Each structure stands twice: as structure tokens, then as C-alpha cells.
Amino acid sequence: MSQIVVLSRAGEASLPPASVKALRVRHGVRFLQRHDAPTGEEAAELLAGATVLASTNATLPVLDDALLDRLPGLRHVVLYATGYEHLDIEGLAGRGITVTTLPEYATNGVAEHALALIFASATRIHLANDKARGRAPHHVSLRGVEISNRTLAIIGMGRIGRRLAQLAGGLGMNIIGVDIDPDAVASAAAARIRMVTHEAALREADLVALTASTIEGHFPILGACELALLHPDAFVVNVGRPVLADTDAVRDRLLARRLRGYAVDEVALDPGDPIDAVLMAEGRVLQSAHSAWWRDEVLARGAQMFAQAIQAAADGAPIHVVGPRDHALAAAR
Known part of the structure; x- marks a missing residue:
């Protein structure tokens, strides 16, 4: 016993x-x-x-x-x-x-949450809600993009990454994947997901989804050098740990208008910081406070x-x- x-x-x-x-x-x-x-x-x-x-x-x-x-x-x-x-x-x-x-x-719940953050980032629906409640500057544009036919690079092709690929692919997105685990690569390839190198994925991506785990020595996955490979209108969505992306580097890219939006399932940027507060007020940062699994x-x-x-x-x-x-x-x- x-x-x-x-x-x-x-x-x-x-x-x-x-x-x-x-x-x-x-x-x-x-x-x-x-x-x-x-x-x-x-x-x-x-x-x-x-x-x-x-x-x-x-x-x-x-x-x-x-x-x-x-x-x-x-x-x-x-x-x-x-x-x-x-x-x-x-x-x-x-x-x-x-x-x-x-x-x-939580595989399906987190994958759906990642998709929700992709939709929100692209449509700026979170900012539209803020504007309707008088919480966003009137001069800030609500202009967004369509996600159909956009290229989504999923970094981390475990269960969540593969489920996200299935959901996003069904919406007409072009899916490419990245992973360092041979088993994950094989599973993704079996699911007919095109696997590419980290650098190639970032150069090609319109949106990047971070669904990887935090492996010691392998984060941040998106640092200043990696972010520089993205085109200026790209979006990043992070449903992994905040350390997967270098928050300071993300902030710098957003301020320089070299990244269109960043969504993270945590509170990685400080609402009390004047600079971070502006990025949030303009809808270029969306934080969902570690709620992806709460279903x-x-x-x-x-x-x-x-x-x-x-x-x-x-x-x-x-x-x-x-x-x-x-x-x-x-x-x-």
C-alpha cells in the first residue's frame, strides 16, 4: 500500500x-x-x-x-x-x-488559445474593444490583416505545435515548422508539415508561434538577431514561457516599428512602465496572463x-x- x-x-x-x-x-x-x-x-x-x-x-x-x-x-x-x-x-x-x-x-486548449492570439493580433480586436470602452487613444488605427494565405512558422512541433498546425492549416494558412527534437521532426513530417531551419522559418514567416518548451541552453529562441530576420509587418505569438522571446529585444523592435505585434500568454511587459503602457495602449502588445489552459x-x-x-x-x-x-x-x- x-x-x-x-x-x-x-x-x-x-x-x-x-x-x-x-x-x-x-x-x-x-x-x-x-x-x-x-x-x-x-x-x-x-x-x-x-x-x-x-x-x-x-x-x-x-x-x-x-x-x-x-x-x-x-x-x-x-x-x-x-x-x-x-x-x-x-x-x-x-x-x-x-x-x-x-x-x-491541455494540448487542444493551448493550441486554440494560440490561434485566438493570432486572430486577435491580426484583427486588433483587443484594441477595438479598448476603443469602444474609451481606453485606447482615438488616433490609434484599428487596421489589421487577414490570416488566410499568410505563412505561420510554428517553433516547437510537439503536441501543441502539431495541433495548432492542424487548426491554422484548416483556415488556409501556410504552415512551416521548426524543432530540434528528431522525434518531433519525424512526427511533424508524418503529419505533412513542412519542416525548415530556424533561420529559414523566420525569413519566410508572416506570423511566428512559439510553442516550444524551455530547454536549458536553448532560449531565448527569439533574440535580437532572430527578430531581425522577420519582416517589419510580422507578428509573434508566444504560448510557451516568456523566456522563449527576449522581451527587451521584442520591445525594441516594436518601438522601431520593425515588428507589428507581440502576444504572450503571460505578463511579460509591465503595464506600469510608461513605454510598455504605450505599446499596450496602441494594441501592439497583447498579454493573456497565463490563461491558455484555463478551460x-x-x-x-x-x-x-x-x-x-x-x-x-x-x-x-x-x-x-x-x-x-x-x-x-x-x-x-
């Missing part, structure tokens, strides 16, 4: 009731409802005796040596997330601890998949385990 500790903001409501009941038939389960991550000392007490730690990113304690030394029985970490770059996968593996993620629960269907799917992953780990047969190679060459999920 495994001892499971679930850390989350929703507590027991993180899992479907039937799944909670099924877990308790065979294992010991404790639900700890928190709004932030416990300190190392708190975590050592809360997780004492745990075999399986299941947590959201918001409530996950720092899994450093000091904490892990006090949790000798821990064998599995189940993360309610797709990204895991903040974890020392090799170090955990060396202690015999597996890490499970939920690679597919009814995603939450329902995530709860079910979280429960399945916890059950599998507790039974000693974890699924969707992240290995060292996955950590080094993770495509967007």
Missing part, C-alpha cells in the same frame, strides 16, 4: 469523487489544500512517510537535497502540469524517484488524468514518466 499526499489549491476537489474513492480502497491518501508551496521545513513535516507526492506547480515544494534527504520513502512525483523544466530530473532519477506529468490534458474541458480532463497518473504511480506502474532524454529534448506538449 502506497502513502499518497496530494498538494493543491482545490484539495480533495482536485480529483473526481469516484477516483478519490478508488484510491482509498487500496492506498492511504491525504489531501492538503494550500494556496502556495510549503517551505522546506513545512514540506518535510507534511510529506513525512509519503511514497507518492502529487502536486500542482503552484503548491509544489522545492525538491532539493535537503528536503529529499528527509523523505527517504518518496518514490514518485506526479505533477499536474506539462512543463517540468524546474525539476532536477536526473537528480530525482538518481534517488530512484520517477516524475510523471500530464502531457496531453472547462481542460480542467475536467486534467482532473481525470491527474487521478489516473496518481493511481498508476501508487500501484507501482507510473505512466508518462519523464526521463533524462525527455528533459534534454522536450518538445512542447
Whole structure:
């Protein structure tokens, strides 16, 4: 019998009731409802005796040596997330601890969000809404572009990138893809997505979508040199981590009118900064505050998949385990 500790903001409501009941038939389960991550000392007490730690990113304690030394029985970490770059996968593996993620629960939601940001950037609908509410300068133009027949370069051809390619291709966009992972390249090629080099993609693109993961040593993907390859009317949409694009370089290109728009699923530019505030007021920056995954269907799917992953780990047969190679060459999920 495994001892499971679930850390989350929703507590027991993180899992479907039937799944909670099924877990308790065979294992010991404790639900700890928190709004932030416990300190190392708190975590050592809360997780004492745990075999399986299941947590959201918001409530996950720092899994450093000091904490892990006090949790000798821990064998599995189940993360309610797709990204895991903040974890020392090799170090955990060396202690015999597996890490499970939920690679597919938000794929469609994030891909649709990327498409929404593409539409918003091209149509300037966010600025039109601001103008209608008296929150945008009257002199700022609402003029946009059509996306049909435009070239969309998707950087990061994992699950999200391929789903975005399917959606955008159905709207008549010309899709090209980029990835450093041979498996992702093969999967994209099998889906008949034209794969090109990073430089070629930027030179050809009308719009760029960043759907890659944050691999140490491989970001920013769009720095000053890369942005210089884009034509002045290009748009960039980032549904990955903000570090995938050099925010200072993006700001410089926008100010120089060498980039038409930047949309990011985070708050990367500061609304309180006078320069950033102008870019936002003019609709050239759109920030969606890490909301891409926040969908009814995603939450329902995530709860079910979280429960399945916890059950599998507790039974000693974890699924969707992240290995060292996955950590080094993770495509967007």
C-alpha cells in the first residue's frame, strides 16, 4: 500500500469523487489544500512517510537535497502540469524517484488559445474593444490583416505545435515548422508539415508561434538577431514561457516599428512602465496572463488524468514518466 499526499489549491476537489474513492480502497491518501508551496521545513513535516507526492506547480515544494534527504520513502512525483523544466530530473532519477506529468490534458486548449492570439493580433480586436470602452487613444488605427494565405512558422512541433498546425492549416494558412527534437521532426513530417531551419522559418514567416518548451541552453529562441530576420509587418505569438522571446529585444523592435505585434500568454511587459503602457495602449502588445489552459474541458480532463497518473504511480506502474532524454529534448506538449 502506497502513502499518497496530494498538494493543491482545490484539495480533495482536485480529483473526481469516484477516483478519490478508488484510491482509498487500496492506498492511504491525504489531501492538503494550500494556496502556495510549503517551505522546506513545512514540506518535510507534511510529506513525512509519503511514497507518492502529487502536486500542482503552484503548491509544489522545492525538491532539493535537503528536503529529499528527509523523505527517504518518496518514490514518485506526479505533477499536474506539462512543463517540468524546474525539476532536477536526473537528480530525482538518481534517488530512484520517477516524475510523471500530464502531457496531453491541455494540448487542444493551448493550441486554440494560440490561434485566438493570432486572430486577435491580426484583427486588433483587443484594441477595438479598448476603443469602444474609451481606453485606447482615438488616433490609434484599428487596421489589421487577414490570416488566410499568410505563412505561420510554428517553433516547437510537439503536441501543441502539431495541433495548432492542424487548426491554422484548416483556415488556409501556410504552415512551416521548426524543432530540434528528431522525434518531433519525424512526427511533424508524418503529419505533412513542412519542416525548415530556424533561420529559414523566420525569413519566410508572416506570423511566428512559439510553442516550444524551455530547454536549458536553448532560449531565448527569439533574440535580437532572430527578430531581425522577420519582416517589419510580422507578428509573434508566444504560448510557451516568456523566456522563449527576449522581451527587451521584442520591445525594441516594436518601438522601431520593425515588428507589428507581440502576444504572450503571460505578463511579460509591465503595464506600469510608461513605454510598455504605450505599446499596450496602441494594441501592439497583447498579454493573456497565463490563461491558455484555463478551460472547462481542460480542467475536467486534467482532473481525470491527474487521478489516473496518481493511481498508476501508487500501484507501482507510473505512466508518462519523464526521463533524462525527455528533459534534454522536450518538445512542447
